[in-house]
Amino acid sequence: MSASESHDTAYDSLTEDHGADGQWAFGTGIEDVAAEITSPVPDGVDPADLAQYCLMLGDDALICSHRLSEWTTNAPELEEEVALANIALDLLGQARLLLARAGHVEQAGRDEDALAYLRPELEFRNVAMAEIGDELDFARAVARLLLFSTWRLALLQRLLTSRDPVIAAVAGKGVKEVAYHRDYAARWALRLGDGTAESHRRMQAALDGVWPYVEELFRTSEVEVALTAAGVAVDPAQIRAEVDSVLDEVFAAATLTRPQRPGIGTIAGRGGRQGLHTEKLGHVLAVMQGLARQHPGATW
Amino acid sequence: MSAVPARRSWPLYEVFVRGKRGLNHVHVGSLHAADEEMALHNARDVYTRRNEGVSIWVVKADHIRASSPAEKDPFFAPAGDKVYRHPTFYVIPEDVPHL
Numbered sequence: 001m002s003a004s005e006s007h008d009t010a011y012d013s014l015t016e017d018h019g020a021d022g023q024w025a026f027g028t029g030i031e032d033v034a035a036e037i038t039s040p041v042p043d044g045v046d047p048a049d050l051a052q053y054c055l056m057l058g059d060d061a062l063i064c065s066h067r068l069s070e071w072t073t074n075a076p077e078l079e080e081e082v083a084l085a086n087i088a089l090d091l092l093g094q095a096r097l098l099l100a101r102a103g104h105v106e107q108a109g110r111d112e113d114a115l116a117y118l119r120p121e122l123e124f125r126n127v128a129m130a131e132i133g134d135e136l137d138f139a140r141a142v143a144r145l146l147l148f149s150t151w152r153l154a155l156l157q158r159l160l161t162s163r164d165p166v167i168a169a170v171a172g173k174g175v176k177e178v179a180y181h182r183d184y185a186a187r188w189a190l191r192l193g194d195g196t197a198e199s200h201r202r203m204q205a206a207l208d209g210v211w212p213y214v215e216e217l218f219r220t221s222e223v224e225v226a227l228t229a230a231g232v233a234v235d236p237a238q239i240r241a242e243v244d245s246v247l248d249e250v251f252a253a254a255t256l257t258r259p260q261r262p263g264i265g266t267i268a269g270r271g272g273r274q275g276l277h278t279e280k281l282g283h284v285l286a287v288m289q290g291l292a293r294q295h296p297g298a299t300w
Numbered sequence: 301m302s303a304v305p306a307r308r309s310w311p312l313y314e315v316f317v318r319g320k321r322g323l324n325h326v327h328v329g330s331l332h333a334a335d336e337e338m339a340l341h342n343a344r345d346v347y348t349r350r351n352e353g354v355s356i357w358v359v360k361a362d363h364i365r366a367s368s369p370a371e372k373d374p375f376f377a378p379a380g381d382k383v384y385r386h387p388t389f390y391v392i393p394e395d396v397p398h399l
Contacts, residue, residue: 077332187341
């Protein structure tokens with residue numbers, strides 16, 4: 001009987017061994033992600049490509065996490081503040097593993113902190129959807145999180161079988177987390193979209209506002225092409241139908257209209273995946289990296 | 301009552317969590333939510349962040365009828381000196397935990 005099954009019967013849970021966390025009234029039950037950051041690069045995979053791909057997945061999570069953390073002390077209700085902070089922390093956890101993996105694979109002596117706090121903007125590989133921010137408009141946070149998490153969940157579900165053990169482990173942990181993020185956003189989209197006339201108007205406006213950034217989510221980069229062939233990555237273009245059908249279901253229930261706005265284009269074929277970002281990322285990095293750059297090596 | 305109308309807020313819910321090692325649900329605190337479904341999710345976010353729970357109950361605080369502190373003596377004091385009401389005269393089987 002596994003540890004999780006044993007909790008179905010109250011008596012069993014009383015008698016099972018709780019290991020070293022006996023000092024906690026409820027136990028911690030913390031499970032470490034079984035990811036060996038230093039695992040060898042899978043055969044036939046270019047380490048530079050793998051490092052780039054880990055940065056893509058990691059930067060999406062890191063920058064989105066930072067944007068969500070801006071809600072702390074600013075959310076409309078205390079409960080929503082904690083919920084958004086929880087989501088931000090989930091994504092930060094995914095980012096840490098992925099950046100650590102990228103740092104190990106690229107062999108340039110950079111750890112997860114160096115990659116997060118000391119990397120210049122042009123080296124970030126996140127999509128614009130992660131960096132655009134919510135401007136403290138709660139409906140916009142809901143819209144952005146709905147689109148981001150629906151897309152990321154579809155990606156992670158396919159990465160469960162990635163040949164890179166760290167990516168597969170992050171996917172294993174992330175699928176459960178991001179499924180909750182999507183659920184959270186969908187419930188709020190439903191509540192606001194199908195709420196009052198004013199909440200509907202604001203939810204639709206928020207959705208319209210972030211829609212131009214959807215197109216980029218399904219644009220396949222050269223690194224993704226190579227790594228999909230190698231069984232490490234997933235081609236984002238292939239998850240579009242699934243993401244669309246999930247979104248349409250939410251839109252229908254929430255009485256929202258799928259926006260018809262054109263996507264933000266690339267510049268000479270370059271976008272977030274190639275290091276070309278909106279002006280918003282500079283602001284994110286100024287706040288996120290400021291402390292680490294002013295006090296190199298500071299710990300607390 | 302103040303002249304300024306209070307900001308309309310969501311109703312209060314009381315939250316009960318059954319931990320991995322708990323037999324019963326234990327009151328852990330309260331929160332605000334617009335309805336039961338939101339209360340349940342908010343409870344998950346606010347009270348089970350450190351992996352405390354395997355089951356959550358929420359109940360509207362309005363629905364709890366509490367005993368009054370003023371009635372404490374008539375309510376509880378009479379049971380204080382009646383040791384014969386405790387099942388202290390039985391042999392307890394060893395393989396039943398937490399009886």
